[in-house]
Amino acid sequence: MNESWVRSTVRDIPLYYNPKVKAVRMDTSVNVLGPNTVVKDVLARCMDLDLNQYPTPYSDELRAALAEKYGLEADNFVVGNGSDEALDVAFKSFMEPGETVVAPYPSYVLHSFFVKVNGGRFITADLGQGFQLDPDALLDARGKMIILCTPNNPTANCFHHRDVERVVREHDGPVIVDEAYGEFARESFMSRVDEFENLIVTRTFSKAYGLAGFRVGYMASNLKMAGVMQRVKIPYSLDRVSELTAIAALKNTSYVDAAVGLVREERSRLASGLAGLGFKTFPSESNFIMFRSPRPSSDLVRRLAEKGVLIRDFGHLRMLEDCVRTTIGTRELNDMLLLKLKEVTEDWEGSGDR
Numbered sequence: 001m002n003e004s005w006v007r008s009t010v011r012d013i014p015l016y017y018n019p020k021v022k023a024v025r026m027d028t029s030v031n032v033l034g035p036n037t038v039v040k041d042v043l044a045r046c047m048d049l050d051l052n053q054y055p056t057p058y059s060d061e062l063r064a065a066l067a068e069k070y071g072l073e074a075d076n077f078v079v080g081n082g083s084d085e086a087l088d089v090a091f092k093s094f095m096e097p098g099e100t101v102v103a104p105y106p107s108y109v110l111h112s113f114f115v116k117v118n119g120g121r122f123i124t125a126d127l128g129q130g131f132q133l134d135p136d137a138l139l140d141a142r143g144k145m146i147i148l149c150t151p152n153n154p155t156a157n158c159f160h161h162r163d164v165e166r167v168v169r170e171h172d173g174p175v176i177v178d179e180a181y182g183e184f185a186r187e188s189f190m191s192r193v194d195e196f197e198n199l200i201v202t203r204t205f206s207k208a209y210g211l212a213g214f215r216v217g218y219m220a221s222n223l224k225m226a227g228v229m230q231r232v233k234i235p236y237s238l239d240r241v242s243e244l245t246a247i248a249a250l251k252n253t254s255y256v257d258a259a260v261g262l263v264r265e266e267r268s269r270l271a272s273g274l275a276g277l278g279f280k281t282f283p284s285e286s287n288f289i290m291f292r293s294p295r296p297s298s299d300l301v302r303r304l305a306e307k308g309v310l311i312r313d314f315g316h317l318r319m320l321e322d323c324v325r326t327t328i329g330t331r332e333l334n335d336m337l338l339l340k341l342k343e344v345t346e347d348w349e350g351s352g353d354r
């Protein structure tokens with residue numbers, strides 16, 4: 001292949017994080033209660049479906065169920081193959097190649113990926129004290145679009161609602177608020193999409209709903225913007241089995257409530273356990289927690305992986321030097337994580353190296 005054939009905007013895109021180690025996965029912030037309890041029943045029912053037929057192109061039944069949940073119309077929603085597809089569609093719909101998208105830094109690494117694969121330019125505005133949003137910096141950058149996620153991944157804090165609202169109100173262009181971890185937070189913009197001319201809110205079934213393996217996500221916005229995005233989305237991108245599972249999961253509120261309750265209970269216990277081992281923890285309003293290691297985070301993650309637990313290293317990023325992120329587990333998982341971390345700190349002390 002001739003290198004010049006590759007579109008210039010995608011030449012430097014690396015493969016995504018794809019660890020090959022066999023370990024307990026505490027690196028992906030999914031639901032630690034296991035798959036949503038509706039899965040077995042729905043899959044059994046799916047055996048009798050006419051799966052030789054296509055699903056509806058725009059997942060009409062799931063959009064109707066979402067409309068009922070949020071008190072919006074089905075046409076406010078665009079459903080996709082994970083909220084990653086929703087993000088991709090939003091950029092495809094509103095960003096011309098060469099236009100700029102502004103995002104806070106540090107934040108979700110795939111936001112820049114979707115901008116670049118769609119030919120856009122991605123620029124960032126550093127978060128301020130306590131990893132809070134700097135609305136002036138985001139607005140002053142004068143991009144075509146702004147994207148942010150709250151709770152923020154990987155820092156785990158929520159941005160102040162009033163700051164996000166100001167960005168939405170004052171930016172003259174589409175603003176995406178990625179609420180992938182919205183179920184764990186106290187505030188949301190989801191039910192307010194009709195209030196704004198420019199707001200897109202994305203959510204997922206991968207986290208609180210325990211369906212990451214099914215790849216279902218959605219976004220909502222006012223009817224005009226949603227109508228544009230619906231036309232751009234690849235028809236049939238969500239399969240029928242995943243659609244039916246997501247609909248059942250929406251009704252299974254006790255599972256999500258249990259997940260949210262567990263995180264609330266375990267978060268402070270895990271944080272104090274980590275602090276007791278000498279790690280600096282950062283406040284979390286999500287189902288994961290970020291903490292800083294006193295030794296190189298790459299060494300911590302490697303040693304932990306050798307002991308059978310995988311957490312995610314962010315220590316190579318500016319502002320997150322030696323920081324790692326772990327999912328908040330069940331009591332048993334957290335105890336196991338703390339025990340293995342304790343072993344690592346003891347190994348460090350024993351080896352005497354820095």
Ligand SMILES: Cc1ncc(COP(=O)(O)O)c(C=O)c1O
Binds near residue numbers: 083
């Ligand atoms: C902030 C954020 N947005 C979006 C996603 C993508 O989620 P999905 O599984 O719905 O594609 C993730 C997944 O980790 C995430 O952390």
